[in-house]
Amino acid sequence: MVEPQDLASIHAEIDGELDDRQRAELARRLLADPQLRALRDELKRVCGAVESLPWVEPPPQLRTNILAALPPVTARVKPARRAAQWSFTPAWRLAAVFAGVLVAGTVLFEAGVDRGPAATDVAGTLAGSGVRAPATVDTVKLDLGEVAGQASLYRAAAGLGLELELVASAPVEVLVASGGQTMRIKGLGRPDSPGGPRTAIALPGVGTPGQTVDLTFLIAGRQVGAATLKVPEGR
Amino acid sequence: MRRCRDGDRKAFDWLITRYQKPVYNAALRMLRNPDDARDVAQTVFLKVFEHLSQYDPKSKFYSWIYRIALNESVNALGRAKPFEAISGNEIDQAPGPERQVESEQANSAIERALMQLQPDHRAVIVLRHLQHLSYQDMGDILELPERTVKSRLFTARQLLRDLLVKGGVV
Numbered sequence: 001m002v003e004p005q006d007l008a009s010i011h012a013e014i015d016g017e018l019d020d021r022q023r024a025e026l027a028r029r030l031l032a033d034p035q036l037r038a039l040r041d042e043l044k045r046v047c048g049a050v051e052s053l054p055w056v057e058p059p060p061q062l063r064t065n066i067l068a069a070l071p072p073v074t075a076r077v078k079p080a081r082r083a084a085q086w087s088f089t090p091a092w093r094l095a096a097v098f099a100g101v102l103v104a105g106t107v108l109f110e111a112g113v114d115r116g117p118a119a120t121d122v123a124g125t126l127a128g129s130g131v132r133a134p135a136t137v138d139t140v141k142l143d144l145g146e147v148a149g150q151a152s153l154y155r156a157a158a159g160l161g162l163e164l165e166l167v168a169s170a171p172v173e174v175l176v177a178s179g180g181q182t183m184r185i186k187g188l189g190r191p192d193s194p195g196g197p198r199t200a201i202a203l204p205g206v207g208t209p210g211q212t213v214d215l216t217f218l219i220a221g222r223q224v225g226a227a228t229l230k231v232p233e234g235r
Numbered sequence: 236m237r238r239c240r241d242g243d244r245k246a247f248d249w250l251i252t253r254y255q256k257p258v259y260n261a262a263l264r265m266l267r268n269p270d271d272a273r274d275v276a277q278t279v280f281l282k283v284f285e286h287l288s289q290y291d292p293k294s295k296f297y298s299w300i301y302r303i304a305l306n307e308s309v310n311a312l313g314r315a316k317p318f319e320a321i322s323g324n325e326i327d328q329a330p331g332p333e334r335q336v337e338s339e340q341a342n343s344a345i346e347r348a349l350m351q352l353q354p355d356h357r358a359v360i361v362l363r364h365l366q367h368l369s370y371q372d373m374g375d376i377l378e379l380p381e382r383t384v385k386s387r388l389f390t391a392r393q394l395l396r397d398l399l400v401k402g403g404v405v
Binding site: 008 | 244245248251252255256259260263264269270273276277280281284285290334340342345346349360363364365368370385388389392393395396399405
C-alpha cells in the first residue's frame with residue numbers, strides 16, 4: 001500500500017518541485033520499497049508518453065478563415081456595450097458579417113453600373129444573371145473538380161469588382177483576400193443561389209496595378225481549390 | 236495588444252499567427268477530432284477579437300486565450316463527432332516508416348486514453364504535459380487555487396497511468 005505522502009512526493013518529483021532534502025528522502029523511500037519504485041517509474045513513463053505526442057500544424061486555411069470571419073471594424077460597438085449587444089452564436093455573427101459585406105457590395109456595384117437591373121434582381125447583393133461586367137481586366141477559368149466556372153476582375157465606375165460564375169454540386173464558400181483585406185462569400189455555385197450562378201461584388205480598395213486577389217474555394221469547410229486574379233500593370 | 240483593441244487587423248493577424256498552433260493543439264488534445272479543433276480554434280480567435288476590451292493587460296495573454304480555448308473545447312465536447320485518427324501528414328517531425336507506424340500506434344493509444352478521462356482531468360494533463368505550463372499558470376487559466384490544480388493533476392496522472400498500464404502502453 002502506497003502512502004499518500006509518498007505519492008505526493010513522486011508527483012512533486014516529476015514536476016521538479018522537490019528540494020535536495022526532499023529528493024534524498026524520496027530516494028531513500030524508493031530504495032526501500034520496490035512497489036513504490038515501480039509506481040514512480042510507471043508515472044514517469046506516462047508523463048513521458050504524453051509529452052511525446054507531437055504538435056500538429058493547424059489547417060492552412062484556419063488563419064484565412066478567422067480573418068475572413070472578423071466583424072468589420074466600422075461596425076464595432078464601444079467596449080462597454082459590446083458584451084450586452086453581441087450575444088449571437090458564432091454562426092449568426094458570420095451571417096451578420098456576410099450580410100453586411102454583401103449589402104455594401106450591392107451599393108457599390110449598383111453605383112458603378114450605368115444601366116443596372118431592377119431592384120428586385122439585385123436583392124441581397126448579387127447582380128442578376130443578365131448583368132454583364134462593364135470591362136473585364138483579368139479572368140481565370142476554374143476546373144477544380146468539385147467546382148467549375150470562371151472568376152473575373154472587372155472595372156466599373158466605382159472601382160474594381162469581382163464576378164464569380166460557379167457551378168458545383170454543393171454550396172461553395174469563397175474567401176477573397178487582397179491587400180490585407182479579406183471577405184467571405186457563402187452559398188455560391190448552386191442553380192438556386194441568389195442571383196443565379198453569376199455573382200458580382202465590388203472590391204473597394206483594390207485597383208493598384210499588379211495587385212493580386214486570392215480566391216480560396218471551400219465546400220463544407222474543406223478547401224477544394226484556389227485561384228489568383230491580378231490587376232494588370234499600367235492600367 | 237493595444238493595436239488589436241483598436242481594430243488593427245494586421246496586429247490581430249500577428250496574434251493569430253503567434254497563437255494558432257498552441258490553441259489548435261490544446262483543442263485537438265481536448266477533442267481529438269481535427270475538424271472540431273479547427274472550429275474551436277476559429278471560435279476562440281473570434282471571441283478574443285470580440286472581447287479584447289475585457290482583457291486585463293496585467294494578466295498573461297496566453298492564460299486568457301487558453302481559458303477561452305478550454306471552455307470552448309468543453310462546450311464542443313457536447314456536440315463532438317466520432318473520433319478520427321490524426322493524419323501522419325500533419326505531424327511536425329516524420330520518423331522512418333517503421334518507427335512512424337509504431338509511434339502512431341502508441342500516440343493513438345495515448346490519445347484514446349486521454350479521451351477516457353473526464354474533461355477536467357484531461358485539461359490539466361494538456362496544460363501541464365503538452366503546453367508545459369506551471370501550476371500557477373494552470374491555476375490562472377482554470378481559475379483554481381494551486382493546491383487544487385496539483386491535486387487534480389495528480390489524480391489525472393494516476394487515472395491515465397491505470398488506463399495505459401491496462402492497455403499495455405507503458
